[in-house]
Amino acid sequence: MKKLIEIRNLNIAYGGPSGWTNVVQSVCFEIARGEAFGLVGESGCGKSTVAYRLLGYGTINSLVQTGEVLFDGTDLLKLDATSLRRLRGNRIAVVPQNPTTSLSPSMRVGSQIREMIATHKALPDGMTMERRIVELFSLVGLPDVGRRYPHELSGGQQQRVAIAMAVACNPDLLVLDEPTTGLDVTTQRQIIQLLSDLRARIGMAMLYVTHDLALLAQIADRVGVMYAGQLVEVAPCDQLLAAPAHPYSRGLIASIPTVDDTNRRTQGLRGVLRRDQMPTGCKFEPRCDLATTTCRTTPQLLEPLEDRRAVACMRWQVAAAHQAADNQTRPNPKFAAKPERLLSIADLNLSYRSPGIFDRFFRKTPPPVVRDIDLELRFGEVVALVGESGSGKSTIARAISGRLPPLAGLISLDGSLLAPALKDRTVEQLRQIQYIFQNPDASLNPRRRIRVTLARPLDHFGRQVNEKTLETVLEHVGLHAGYLDRFPEQLSGGERQRIAIARALLVNPKVLICDEILSALDVSVQARIVELLRSLKEEHAVAMLFISHDLAVVQKLADRVAVLYRGELMQLADTNTLLGTPLHPYTEMLLEAAPGLRKDGHVSRPPAAPTFKAVPGIGCPFAGRCPRQPGSVCADTRPPVHETGNGFVRCHLPVDGLGRHARTPERARSSAVEDTRLQSL
Known part of the structure; x- marks a missing residue:
C-alpha cells in the first residue's frame, strides 16, 4: 500500500525553568492510504504531542529537535503558517477529545461547518451550501441540526458535529484524539461504526489516539504502543491484543477489564513513570518484572520481527513465554457489603427548572427530568448507575450531594434526613459525602498548586495537614511527590483526574460519588484506581455510587447495578445477575454495545x-x-x-x-x- 504519511526520527522537547526536556524520542511510523493506525499508551507518553504535529500544532514552549513528518512527500515541519492553514481541515483534519471546547458556543453548528467549507472552497460542483451541510449531518447520523447552538446538543451529538466538520472537505487523513472518551457505550459504537463507514466511503486514513484498547480493536488495522516518548511496539491490531511482545504492551493489555471474560485477571502496571529518573537504557526498566542490569544501560530501538511487527526489547521472547501464564483466568471475588443501610433515596423527582409564578399560582410542579427513584446504599457497597448520556445519572448524583434540591422525595444518610440544599447541611455531612467530578479541568483551581488544592479540604474539615499525608495519597493514585508543586496546566488530563480523586479521599468520606472518574484515565491507571476503590470498600466500608459507561469496570467493582433510561430506573439487580442474564431490552442493548x-x-x-x-x-x-x-x-x-x-x-x-x-x-x-x-x- 502507498504511504500517505511517514514520521521519521521525530524528537520533540518541552522547555521550562530547568531547561529543555525531551518528551518524544526517535519516533518512526507510517500510515498508508485508507489505513487506520492506533496510537496508545499511558497519559503523558507523548501520543497527543505526536498526533498534533501532523497538523503542525505545538505549544509555545515545544521544540522539534530533529525529524521529518512527510505528508504525500512534503515535510510538514518545513511549511510556513500559510501553507499549513491550507492543509488543515482540507487534507488533514482533526477530531478533538472535547467537542464542547472545540465548537464555538456563540455560533450555530451549521454556520461553523459552512465556515470550514467556505474557507477551503470545498463545495462540490452543482451543490448548494445548505444541501451540503444537510448531507454532512446525514453522513454522521444526525437530522438537520444546523440552527442549533452546541449547548443545545448532547455530548454524542456534539462529537458527531465535530466529525461532520472534520470530513466536510473529504480529507486524506483524519487525526482523532480520544474522540469517544466519556461517551456511553451505545454512542461509542455508533461513532466507531460511523468512522468505519466514512473510511470505506471516502477512503481516508486515520490516526486514532486513545487509551481504550477494547474500542480500538473494533477499528484499527495496526497499533503503535508508546512509553515515555518512545515507540516500543508496532503490530497489527489483532496480533498485538492476542500476543503482545513488549512487556509494557503486555502490562497494558493485562490491565483491561472486558465484559466477555468475567474471570480474566486485571492488574495495573507496577510503579509510575518518573521522567526525572530515567535510565540511560530501556525507559521501561524501572517498572519491568523481566528487566536485567543490561536493560538499564542498553538503549532499546524498534527492531523488525515477522508479520509486520516491530518491538524495542531485547527480552521480548522471554516476555512472550510469560504471556501464557498471565492469560490464565483467576477468580475475581467481590467483597460482601454490610447489611446496614447507609444512604437511602425515596420517591426522588428532579428538575432543572424552578417553579415559576404561574406554576405556583396553579399549584403545578415543573416537569421532572428524573422521576420516582428509589435506591439505597449499604455500608461498603458499590452501586453502579449506568445508562446513555442524558439519562439522568449525574442529575441524581447532584441531588445526593445537595447541588440540586429535589422537587420531591427524601434523601437520608446513616438514619438522618439530609437537607435538600448543600448550604443547609452540616460540616460533618459535607465531609461524609464526597463528589469526584468527571471533568477535572473545571474542578481544579488553575491558579493553585496541587499542594494547596490537596491541603484545602484537610484544613476545611479540621484535619492536620502534613507532607507525608499528601505524598501517601498521591502514591495511592499512581503519582509521586514531585506533583505537589505543579499547577493543573502542567498535568495531563489523566493526571488531573487522579488529583481530583486524591482530594476526595483525603477526608475519609463514608460515601463517594464517582461520576465517570475513570473515563480520562489510561487502562493501567484505571486498574490501579479500581483496586484502590476496592480496598476502601473492603477495609473502611466506604459506600460508592459509581456512575460509568464502562460496563467492564462496573463488572469488576460494583455489587449491584441500576440501569437508568430517560430519568427512570429500568432494572436493578446484583452485578453478576444483571450482566450475565439481562432482562430489560434496554439492558440487553447496552451489553451488546460493550466492546x-x-x-x-x-x-x-x-x-x-x-x-x-x-x-x-x-x-x-x-x-x-x-x-x-x-x-x-x-x-x-x-x-x-x-x-x-x-x-x-x-x-x-x-x-x-x-x-x-x-x-x-x-x-x-x-x-x-x-x-x-x-x-x-
Missing part, C-alpha cells in the same frame, strides 16, 4: 423515530426504540415493576418473556399469550 478485545462486527442501533411516543411519566420511556415492544400499550401505560429476587425490572412483558435466553419453547408459548393480551389493551 471486547476482539473485533466483533457489532452493528449499533441508533435511536429510531418512535412509532409510539410515550408521555413522560405515563408510558415506558423506552417506547418507540424497544425492539420487543408489543404495541401502543408501552406508550400509553406505565410499565409494572416485577420483583426479581435480588432486584426488579420495569417492563410490560412478563419476566419469563424477558432476557436473552427467555424464549425457550415453554416460555415462548407463555410470552405469546401475554403479547396478544398486551396488544389488545
Whole structure:
C-alpha cells in the first residue's frame, strides 16, 4: 500500500525553568492510504504531542529537535503558517477529545461547518451550501441540526458535529484524539461504526489516539504502543491484543477489564513513570518484572520481527513465554457489603427548572427530568448507575450531594434526613459525602498548586495537614511527590483526574460519588484506581455510587447495578445477575454495545423515530426504540415493576418473556399469550 504519511526520527522537547526536556524520542511510523493506525499508551507518553504535529500544532514552549513528518512527500515541519492553514481541515483534519471546547458556543453548528467549507472552497460542483451541510449531518447520523447552538446538543451529538466538520472537505487523513472518551457505550459504537463507514466511503486514513484498547480493536488495522516518548511496539491490531511482545504492551493489555471474560485477571502496571529518573537504557526498566542490569544501560530501538511487527526489547521472547501464564483466568471475588443501610433515596423527582409564578399560582410542579427513584446504599457497597448520556445519572448524583434540591422525595444518610440544599447541611455531612467530578479541568483551581488544592479540604474539615499525608495519597493514585508543586496546566488530563480523586479521599468520606472518574484515565491507571476503590470498600466500608459507561469496570467493582433510561430506573439487580442474564431490552442493548478485545462486527442501533411516543411519566420511556415492544400499550401505560429476587425490572412483558435466553419453547408459548393480551389493551 502507498504511504500517505511517514514520521521519521521525530524528537520533540518541552522547555521550562530547568531547561529543555525531551518528551518524544526517535519516533518512526507510517500510515498508508485508507489505513487506520492506533496510537496508545499511558497519559503523558507523548501520543497527543505526536498526533498534533501532523497538523503542525505545538505549544509555545515545544521544540522539534530533529525529524521529518512527510505528508504525500512534503515535510510538514518545513511549511510556513500559510501553507499549513491550507492543509488543515482540507487534507488533514482533526477530531478533538472535547467537542464542547472545540465548537464555538456563540455560533450555530451549521454556520461553523459552512465556515470550514467556505474557507477551503470545498463545495462540490452543482451543490448548494445548505444541501451540503444537510448531507454532512446525514453522513454522521444526525437530522438537520444546523440552527442549533452546541449547548443545545448532547455530548454524542456534539462529537458527531465535530466529525461532520472534520470530513466536510473529504480529507486524506483524519487525526482523532480520544474522540469517544466519556461517551456511553451505545454512542461509542455508533461513532466507531460511523468512522468505519466514512473510511470505506471516502477512503481516508486515520490516526486514532486513545487509551481504550477494547474500542480500538473494533477499528484499527495496526497499533503503535508508546512509553515515555518512545515507540516500543508496532503490530497489527489483532496480533498485538492476542500476543503482545513488549512487556509494557503486555502490562497494558493485562490491565483491561472486558465484559466477555468475567474471570480474566486485571492488574495495573507496577510503579509510575518518573521522567526525572530515567535510565540511560530501556525507559521501561524501572517498572519491568523481566528487566536485567543490561536493560538499564542498553538503549532499546524498534527492531523488525515477522508479520509486520516491530518491538524495542531485547527480552521480548522471554516476555512472550510469560504471556501464557498471565492469560490464565483467576477468580475475581467481590467483597460482601454490610447489611446496614447507609444512604437511602425515596420517591426522588428532579428538575432543572424552578417553579415559576404561574406554576405556583396553579399549584403545578415543573416537569421532572428524573422521576420516582428509589435506591439505597449499604455500608461498603458499590452501586453502579449506568445508562446513555442524558439519562439522568449525574442529575441524581447532584441531588445526593445537595447541588440540586429535589422537587420531591427524601434523601437520608446513616438514619438522618439530609437537607435538600448543600448550604443547609452540616460540616460533618459535607465531609461524609464526597463528589469526584468527571471533568477535572473545571474542578481544579488553575491558579493553585496541587499542594494547596490537596491541603484545602484537610484544613476545611479540621484535619492536620502534613507532607507525608499528601505524598501517601498521591502514591495511592499512581503519582509521586514531585506533583505537589505543579499547577493543573502542567498535568495531563489523566493526571488531573487522579488529583481530583486524591482530594476526595483525603477526608475519609463514608460515601463517594464517582461520576465517570475513570473515563480520562489510561487502562493501567484505571486498574490501579479500581483496586484502590476496592480496598476502601473492603477495609473502611466506604459506600460508592459509581456512575460509568464502562460496563467492564462496573463488572469488576460494583455489587449491584441500576440501569437508568430517560430519568427512570429500568432494572436493578446484583452485578453478576444483571450482566450475565439481562432482562430489560434496554439492558440487553447496552451489553451488546460493550466492546471486547476482539473485533466483533457489532452493528449499533441508533435511536429510531418512535412509532409510539410515550408521555413522560405515563408510558415506558423506552417506547418507540424497544425492539420487543408489543404495541401502543408501552406508550400509553406505565410499565409494572416485577420483583426479581435480588432486584426488579420495569417492563410490560412478563419476566419469563424477558432476557436473552427467555424464549425457550415453554416460555415462548407463555410470552405469546401475554403479547396478544398486551396488544389488545
